[in-house]
Amino acid sequence: MLRQRLLTTVSTRRVIAPAVARVHTTVGRGTTLSSLRPTIVRSPLLGAVRTPKPQFRVLATKGDEKPLKRRSKLARALFKTFAFCGFATLTIGGAIVAFFVYDASTYKDEADESDLAVPQLALSPRRGGPKNLPIAEILVDDDGDEAQKLLDKPRLVVLGSGWGSVALLKNINPENYHVTVISPSNYFLYTPLLPSATVGTLEVRSLIEPIRSITGKINAHFLKANAESVDFSEKLVEVSQIGPDGKSRSFYVPYDKLIVGVGSKTRTHGVEGLEHVNFLKDVNDARMIRKKVIENFEQACLPTTTDEERRRLLSFVVCGGGPTGVEFAAELFDMLNEDLTLRYPRILRNEVSVHIVQSRSHILNTYDEALSRYAEDRFSRQQIDVLTNARVSKIEEDKVIFTQQEGGKIITKELPFGLCLWSTGVAQTDFCQRIAELLDVQKNSHALETDSHLRLLGTPMGDVYAIGDCSTVQNNITSHITEFLKHVAWEQGIKDEKSIRLTFDQWRKIVPRIRKRFPQTTDHLRRLDKLFEAYDEDNSGTLEFDELKKLLEKIDSKLTSLPATAQRAHQQGQYLARKLNKLAQATPGLEMNDIVDGDVDDAVYKAFVYKHLGSLAYVGNAAVFDTGISGLSFGGGLIFLYLWRSVYFAQSVSARTRMLLAMDWGKRALFGRDLMNF
């Protein structure tokens, strides 16, 4: 029995037949069973019984070394191969089985029924406000048992579901606020990769993440609706949505803190005929472009299409040489180059043309000049036609009319198109225009102005914030100078600020306050002695009012407005969440006396500072990286394409979108872009 056991265990260990045969021989040649007994040990790892190897080695040297050696080599090789194959199969098989076991656990047959305490106030909200609309104080997903407690919580209302809002939601402490997000889209869109979705390099669903999966994590509420207006005095947001009867219905959402992060729309520059062009702001824009590009291919194949029509259908014009326009042109060209000829008649490829109409002298003009040139060189090699210093004057049904300087003269030209993308910067949404009109100080027609604490200028209580594309931080220090100098004069006991004079010591003490109030001036307020010397024009040893004013105006002129990018919105959202967390904790204990100028925000948290982390752009199987540090910009071919993807992959919003992105890129490599439209 023991012998049998030994054989079994040895064969368990080695699995394959030759090894078993060898042990057979060895054990058979007069070895007593008792002499083998102590060598049987139990492996803690395998749980199976095994004999340690040296035992066999000693046995093996007793006379029959040669045949054993030969067998042993074969056995060893076979063992290794089989063991590896077996292990690999087991690992992969195990992973598959594990996945199926997990998968099986995700199906639910029976609904989990449970009593729900839906708050009565959510089902029949009270009416009020200037328009006597329902006021949504409590929502259907609030816990009815805690309704009273919830009513006492400060209400944080976030308008929009873009970069700023999501960064805020990911960083806010849900304990402090009753959070409600209002947006017409129930997803967050990963905008930087949107150009890839226009030609099927990526699928649109890989770029979006349900906003409810983000709000869900912090027990925030989401309402798919449009913000229409704000009543700043009663602290109510007016919201509307098409109701179940197909008619628009309005209601109020009350707030204690309101965040406006509604983004922007495309700037028209007053050009007529934009009903004939495509935009690229949202997933539906990407879908429409993809559909139309392929439809043009199909029409170009029909026997009734003339040569001229075919050339027009296959002429793609991009108005705007910024990152979006450039990336779209690059993606489109890649598709035309890599996939079109695989599926469509070759004549299409020969008649395709891509044009970029750019008003400045370079494309990507906010980037390092070397990068602009790199992109232009690349495009000219790829026969993408870059038209610089060209201003679009009108769009007709099938052509772009534009003017271009040539030898000092301005010449009007036209470009027929099958598809025209209009991506020429951002403009204010209707909602922002409406609330800007309600506030006297809001004069900027491009964006809502905020102070450096991101508070919307002109709101009476400083409880409305604006972030992202829809906002701009008020850099206009000059307009604040008078007020600021008044304050300084008052501190020095001078009645008329015009007779102010600052010694170097006084100047040195004032600067930190300027820096704190306008953090972006920090870089320009470094060498205080040199500045003082340079602007003390009369060498009086003091800065007089006029000299001081000139100095501050100079600094003001050096400040640029923040870019309308995902990066900026993200930083603002993050900043605001941190401040709101601090505010919620600090306010109750904070005496008004401790607060400078009664400014709670300023007392608990620093002003917003934008840190530019660089820009990157895809330029057609290549990418450019502008780090913002001069001399440290770079770009190039495939390696940089992979780097570009890695950056966006790493920054992507969730594990789900990351997996989908990787899949989409893999799919493109294996099967190409699928040219189907519906």
Next chain:
Amino acid sequence: MLRQRLLTTVSTRRVIAPAVARVHTTVGRGTTLSSLRPTIVRSPLLGAVRTPKPQFRVLATKGDEKPLKRRSKLARALFKTFAFCGFATLTIGGAIVAFFVYDASTYKDEADESDLAVPQLALSPRRGGPKNLPIAEILVDDDGDEAQKLLDKPRLVVLGSGWGSVALLKNINPENYHVTVISPSNYFLYTPLLPSATVGTLEVRSLIEPIRSITGKINAHFLKANAESVDFSEKLVEVSQIGPDGKSRSFYVPYDKLIVGVGSKTRTHGVEGLEHVNFLKDVNDARMIRKKVIENFEQACLPTTTDEERRRLLSFVVCGGGPTGVEFAAELFDMLNEDLTLRYPRILRNEVSVHIVQSRSHILNTYDEALSRYAEDRFSRQQIDVLTNARVSKIEEDKVIFTQQEGGKIITKELPFGLCLWSTGVAQTDFCQRIAELLDVQKNSHALETDSHLRLLGTPMGDVYAIGDCSTVQNNITSHITEFLKHVAWEQGIKDEKSIRLTFDQWRKIVPRIRKRFPQTTDHLRRLDKLFEAYDEDNSGTLEFDELKKLLEKIDSKLTSLPATAQRAHQQGQYLARKLNKLAQATPGLEMNDIVDGDVDDAVYKAFVYKHLGSLAYVGNAAVFDTGISGLSFGGGLIFLYLWRSVYFAQSVSARTRMLLAMDWGKRALFGRDLMNF
């Protein structure tokens, strides 16, 4: 130097420190370098130099066995672990590197420019036909250098890009025909899984395959356009499509063989108000349903939505208890049960209702009764409301009006709905109606009638075939009896077929011809002696005209029409491709004298026989399988769900769709269905 080399190589082999140390000791203990020299061999696999193992074993036995043994065990364990980890890393890393190397090879920077010989006739086609339209004899993707040769090739025109057409394209020999496919969709849709795409279990792009990737393989042409009509005498298909100017343009495509595989539309049963319901025939239908379901969820969350409205928004009504309706209800219910509560307020789940309105006494009424009952039981446990014997009389904007028998009385009821799916069988498309009107013998209002060779009845030259949902094989033997018996009478030298009499021997000789002509009768013409006996009512030993007629009519009544399924269309497409391949090769050598009744099709290939391979349906985390053999139908939970998926996975049209299907199923398990709409 040699010693150093040896050490290096050993450490190369074993990687880890202890092993190196041991060799150090061994070599250090007085072994001459020359004695080691012959043991240095070059491994062909690793390319590195290694010492064979036995050398060390022999050295090891010389006195210092114990310390070596201890180290050896540790080393062995470590070696194995490290080796495995290293190997695994190398394998995975290697696979990733290999993929990136492959991926890098798929990008193209420069366009491959080459001279194109586009046939002049394709660019400016001649005009002709009854409407003097352009005739597309040669297309832009034809080779201009071979234009004359192509003009001589027989032209095969395929209308539609569904199951039948694709099966045909995959089996046709491209050498024989100049093939052109015409369809309004540039993709093939894998219809059986369409219900899964309505709720995001699968994505629509995973269900479709570019038709151009199928036509590309056989050098066939594709035109994205609508077939409008056929001129049977001049052999021209009239095709129309919206041109680049936005207006409809028409042209002719000439054919030698025409295949009609245009599918069907949803049957209305004359019910009014269908503008308020959704259908489920195409990918856009699935997209619209998904969008609307989620929109309803969002509306149900708004504070302005009343309780009654919420219940209506969340009431989903399916009209039609066939596989499509049942699978949609099942998919919808799974989503409601598994994903809704994760993202949306729980009140929604509590107020959701799903209803199936079925006119027959059971859902899935074409399936085995046990399976119908299984599905009904399952649905009743899941609180899916199955209303049988219910006839929809009218659809209003937000409710279905239907009548139901209750205790012998017919009662009119109504069901409010937020979304209503109408899936109640198939009807003829407009194109089919138009061509049926052109042919006198086409009287069936539901489908185009063909003979058992799938030739459209009534066409003068027998060169038009109809396959799939749009067609039905003419089973009406009775109407052919007179002709058939005439033929028999003529063969027997009898002038009036009414005075015909068949002896058993004559009967036995005639049966194979009936079987050949109507293959579906085979099952009913097995026991010829019994049949003869049974219908020889006067026991005369012969079958007279009336007896023969009665017998054939009886068989006729037993034949059922073919189901409107993917399976049937697929078999017909495959059959037709094989026949067309034979026809192309056989016709030239075939003398008309050899052909019975001048029927070339009949001479070269057998008639079409439908082989039912079974039906399957998804019934909500479970599936049922009807094999068509009584007693061999089965169904059940998860295991059958996986089986159901496996069947469709295996049958899927390409490697691409298979990968996408697997990904989608995995995605659902990991992240749930994404409830975003746009």
